[in-house]
Amino acid sequence: MRQPYINGFIGYMIIIIIYFSNSFSGPLFGKAPGDREIAAFFEKETPAFLEKSHIAGGVVAVVQGGRTVFLRGFGFSDLEKKTPVDPQRTLFRPGSISKLITWTLVMQLVEEGKIDLRKDVKGYIDFELPGGFSQPIAMENLMSHTGGFEDRVIGLFSKDTSGLISLRDSVTQRIPVRVQSPGRQSSYSNYGVALAGYIAERISGRPFADLARERVFDPLGMDSSSFQQPLPELLAARMSKGYMYDQERWNEEAFEFVNDSPAGALSSTGADMANFMIMHLNDGEFNGARILGRETARRMHQSHFRLNPGINGFAHGFMELDRGEERIIGHGGDTIYFHSMLMLWPARRLGIFISFNTGTGFLSYNPGALIQQFSDTYFPQKSGSELAVQNPSDANIYSGSFAVNRRPESDFMKVISLLMAVPVEVSPQGGLMIPNLLTREMDRYVEIGPDLFQKFDGVDRVFFTRNEAGKAQSLIFGAMPVMMFVRPPFWESRALNLALLILGIFSLAGAVIFRPIGLLEFIRRKERTVAERRAGLTALALVIVHLGYFGWFAWILLGDFIFAKPGLLFSKLPWAGFVLGLMILGFSFIAWQKKFWSLPARLNYTFFAAGSLGLSAFFIFWKFAA
Numbered sequence: 205m206r207q208p209y210i211n212g213f214i215g216y217m218i219i220i221i222i223y224f225s226n227s228f229s230g231p232l233f234g235k236a237p238g239d240r241e242i243a244a245f246f247e248k249e250t251p252a253f254l255e256k257s258h259i260a261g262g263v264v265a266v267v268q269g270g271r272t273v274f275l276r277g278f279g280f281s282d283l284e285k286k287t288p289v290d291p292q293r294t295l296f297r298p299g300s301i302s303k304l305i306t307w308t309l310v311m312q313l314v315e316e317g318k319i320d321l322r323k324d325v326k327g328y329i330d331f332e333l334p335g336g337f338s339q340p341i342a343m344e345n346l347m348s349h350t351g352g353f354e355d356r357v358i359g360l361f362s363k364d365t366s367g368l369i370s371l372r373d374s375v376t377q378r379i380p381v382r383v384q385s386p387g388r389q390s391s392y393s394n395y396g397v398a399l400a401g402y403i404a405e406r407i408s409g410r411p412f413a414d415l416a417r418e419r420v421f422d423p424l425g426m427d428s429s430s431f432q433q434p435l436p437e438l439l440a441a442r443m444s445k446g447y448m449y450d451q452e453r454w455n456e457e458a459f460e461f462v463n464d465s466p467a468g469a470l471s472s473t474g475a476d477m478a479n480f481m482i483m484h485l486n487d488g489e490f491n492g493a494r495i496l497g498r499e500t501a502r503r504m505h506q507s508h509f510r511l512n513p514g515i516n517g518f519a520h521g522f523m524e525l526d527r528g529e530e531r532i533i534g535h536g537g538d539t540i541y542f543h544s545m546l547m548l549w550p551a552r553r554l555g556i557f558i559s560f561n562t563g564t565g566f567l568s569y570n571p572g573a574l575i576q577q578f579s580d581t582y583f584p585q586k587s588g589s590e591l592a593v594q595n596p597s598d599a600n601i602y603s604g605s606f607a608v609n610r611r612p613e614s615d616f617m618k619v620i621s622l623l624m625a626v627p628v629e630v631s632p633q634g635g636l637m638i639p640n641l642l643t644r645e646m647d648r649y650v651e652i653g654p655d656l657f658q659k660f661d662g663v664d665r666v667f668f669t670r671n672e673a674g675k676a677q678s679l680i681f682g683a684m685p686v687m688m689f690v691r692p693p694f695w696e697s698r699a700l701n702l703a704l705l706i707l708g709i710f711s712l713a714g715a716v717i718f719r720p721i722g723l724l725e726f727i728r729r730k731e732r733t734v735a736e737r738r739a740g741l742t743a744l745a746l747v748i749v750h751l752g753y754f755g756w757f758a759w760i761l762l763g764d765f766i767f768a769k770p771g772l773l774f775s776k777l778p779w780a781g782f783v784l785g786l787m788i789l790g791f792s793f794i795a796w797q798k799k800f801w802s803l804p805a806r807l808n809y810t811f812f813a814a815g816s817l818g819l820s821a822f823f824i825f826w827k828f829a830a
Contacts, residue, residue, distance in 0.1 A: 236552050237582050239273045242266050245578060250278050253574050254560070258449040261289040262560040262571075263296060263474035269553050270486055272478045281444035281561065283454055289561075291474040295428060295435070295443045296559035297460065298477065298544040299537030300394075302431070302470035305416055305480075306401050307347060307504065307521025308496065312419055315500045318407050319343060321520075328403040331376045337385045343403070345386040346396040348509035348518040349686055352384040353393045354613040360394060360468075361540065362461040363767045368433060371412055374463045375402045381613050390509065390518065391610045392686040394467040401466025412466055423493040424483055426476035431469050433461050443471060446541030447562040454562065460539045468539065474557060477546065481555035485548060505533055505550050514656045515667040516685040522548075523685060528585025528663050536572060540766065545571035588650045588658030592635075596651040599630045602668055602676040605698055606689035609678075616828040625698045626679070626689045638666060641681070701826075704818040711815025712750050715743060719805040721812065736800050739791035743809065746784040746816055753777040757828070778823035785816040 237245070246264050254262060261279030265272065277289030313319040319328070324340035326333060333341065337352065345351045359378060362368050369377070380395050405412045413431035421429045430439055447454040462469040479490055484505070488496030496504070503520060510517030516524040522533035525547060534547035537559075544559035556578070558571040606628065607621040629637040635650040636657060647664075649657035655668040655676075665682035678690040694700060715721040720736070721743040732740065756775055792810040800806065823829055 235582075236268070236554060239268070241582075242268070242274050245581065246274060246276065249574060249577060250276075253570070254279050257560075257562075257570055258454075258564055259560045259562040259570075260447045260449075260454055261294075261444060261562070262558065263289055263291045263294065265291065265474040265478040265481070265557040267478050267481045267485065267553075267555045270482060272475070272482070275474055275478060277474070283445070283447070284456070289444065290442075293428065293442050293473060295439060295471045295473055296544065296561060297446070297537075297539050297542035298470050298472055298546070298557075298559055299468050299539045299542060301477075301535050301537035301544055301546050301557075302466065302468045303397050304521060304535050304546070305420055305431075305470060306397055306404070306466040308484075309404050309415060309419055310343065310347070310400055311496060311500050311504055311520065313404060313407055314343075315497055319403070321347070325399065325403065328406065329375075329399070330406070334379060334382045336382050339385045339387060341386045343400060344508065344520070346393075346400045347521045349390045349392050349396060350387050350509060351393055351396045352382050352386045352388070353380040353391070353395050354383050355391070355393065355610050355617070356380050356395055356464075356612060357617050358612075358615055358766065360463055361767050362463065363458045365434065365461065367463075367767065368461045369463055371398065371402050371405060371465055374465075375399050378463075383613055384609075387509075389609060389688050390680075390686055391688070394464045397467035398464035404466075420480075420495060421476075423495050424476075424479045424490050426472065426479055429470065429472040429476045431465055431471075433465065433469055434459070435471055439471065444542075444561045446539070448541060449562055449564045457541050460541065462539070468537065474559070477557040477559075478555075481546065481548060481557060485550060485553045485555055505548075510685075511669065511680060512656065512667045514653055515665060515680055516682045518685060525683075527579055527583070530579070530583050530585065532579075543571055545575055547572075547575055585663045587662055588652060588660045591652040591658060592650040592660075593652060596634065597655075599634075599636055601670070601674060602636055602657075602679075603628050603630050604676070604691055606679055607692040607696060607698075608687055609690050610687035612827075614827060616826060619826045619828075621692070621696065622698050622701055622826075625692075628676075628679070635660065636666075641684075695825075701822060704822045708815045708819025708822065711812045712747065712819070714808050715747050715812040716751075718808050720801045720809055721747065733800075735794065735798070739788065739795060739800065739809070742784060742791060743788050743812060746781060746788060746812075749777055749781045749784060750816065750819065753781065753823070775829065778820050778829035781816060782820035782824060785813060785820055789813040789817065 250262065250264055259279065260283050261281050263277050264274065266274040275291045277291040277294060279289055281287050281289045281294045310319060314321060321344040322342050325343055341351045356378060375398050401412050404415060408415050416431050420426065428439060430436065434440060435443060443459065446457045446460065448457055483490040483495065484501060487498040488494055488501035505519050505522060507524060508518050508520050516526055518524060519533050523535050525532040525534050530549060531551055532547055532549055534545065537544040541563045542559060542561055543563065546557045548555045556575050558574060560571060606626045608624045611621045612618050626639060631637045631648050633648065635648055637646040638649050639646050648660040649666055650660050652658045655670065657666045658664065667680045668676040669678045671677040678688050680688050720740055753775060756777065792813045795801065795806050795809055
């Protein structure tokens with residue numbers, strides 16, 4: 205495989221995982237570092253981090269007290285030409301940090317009385333959203349990712365303009381399914397942000413890219429920032445190359461075009477993002493230019509949606525990234541090749557933006573790890589061992605497997621809920637063992653409050669909700685309030701579905717090799733009856749269908765399927781397999797009745813019938829089929 209796309213699509217679903225935790229906002233602890241300390245930290249740690257993570261280049265911008273105190277490029281924007289990163293001129297792709305620009309625009313329109321955050325969004329659009337729920341979707345639901353939409357991944361990116369569609373087409377032609385009532389659960393939605401951007405575009409009567417330039421970039425002196433795709437020629441010449449590191453080499457990749465542009469199409473420099481951070485830390489003002497009223501800016505930073513006071517949630521568009529007693533807001537941003545993080549400490553008037561230009565597969569979302577190291581160095585917080593309750597609850601009520609609620613329901617990316625299942629185990633030392641979602645290493649958590657757990661030797665937190673019977677029904681990681689993990693029904697359990705997949709593959713292998721379907725055996729035997737030959741031919745057709753489907757899907761995975769048009773990724777072969785499976789199940793009853801073949805051959809035939817039906821059911825349920 206040329207690039208680790210299998211890891212990439214798993215990784216995309218946790219694209220916004222940030223290496224921070226949460227807790228209560230409160231007084232400041234720890235003295236803020238001075239300019240020299242900040243510079244010394246990042247001058248030392250960033251090059252080491254880039255080398256360890258195989259990153260070609262990056263930029264770091266730090267603001268404090270209303271000014272930029274550190275701005276530096278590291279590594280290269282073009283490895284072939286050995287062009288160093290220039291923090292003033294080199295453009296990066298901040299990915300979902302684009303959303304903060306969109307929400308700033310929305311809040312400008314709220315301030316002008318043109319948008320009501322609590323009004324049904326259908327009053328602002330010129331097309332119909334899917335129904336099914338009595339509760340209307342409000343703009344504030346879109347801001348907190350509680351609109352109730354399924355996720356969309358395939359078709360979000362394109363490698364050329366042929367796959368790029370207009371914002372209107374993106375929100376009207378690719379409408380996701382609504383899967384839950386608004387306002388109940390956070391489930392990250394690029395579509396929701398694109399919809400908000402489209403509403404801003406309709407109200408203003410200006411294309412979204414122009415709206416961002418006129419209302420945000422120009423007033424803030426962000427002259428090197430744009431949502432245009434392709435970039436204007438002058439900016440395109442300064443755009444960093446994107447890379448994928450694979451097997452000890454950097455592969456240069458094409459510019460990533462992003463549909464749902466308000467959710468992730470921004471290109472910008474470290475210097476420009478510093479101006480944006482200063483504006484927010486100055487309550488809407490930058491160098492005398494005020495783009496948000498003071499109270500409006502502060503409202504954006506206030507907590508808006510939390511399932512529990514001790515766990516992170518959302519401000520108005522900003523993620524809450526509170527760490528211990530430190531109030532932190534911000535947003536992560538990832539494309540396939542660029543990985544970024546923006547974090548603000550409002551009370552300290554401190555902000556950090558970091559962006560890297562290299563993807564390294566499953567573990568490539570690392571800018572937050574560098575900021576975590578900075579935060580732990582200067583603002584250390586109490587660990588779980590220091591906050592643990594004296595009389596913890598029965599840990600067994602929390603154990604089990606939990607599946608992510610952020611998933612597509614309309615295509616095979618639905619299977620992410622199996623791949624990202626979170627096992628929770630009771631720790632022999634007390635508390636719970638819960639995996640790190642990136643490394644999958646189990647960490648020990650101890651109870652610090654009702655249904656609230658914190659890492660024994662750290663600050664990461666997990667909160668559980670319970671059902672009426674008192675058993676844990678879902679969990680939320682404090683580091684990523686954008687999704688929940690819910691105890692799945694048995695038919696979606698990882699064990700059952702893995703068993704279906706394994707048994708199906710083994711039954712297929714047995715059918716290919718052994719009697720009565722084995723290909724060589726089928727060719728050699730001439731004395732079969734008509735019924736035997738029909739049973740054998742039907743099974744042979746099913747073998748070909750299964751092998752054809754596996755070959756087709758392998759071809760899809762080996763290609764750049766995240767960039768593909770959604771309609772190209774579906775096949776009707778699993779449906780054909782299901783019908784043929786029912787037919788050979790019927791033939792298996794006849795075989796036992798009429799004693800076709802030997803006993804081992806009949807067992808193998810019946811096993812193939814059952815395994816094939818299970819395999820087809822797996823592919824159909826998880827939306828691998830058209």
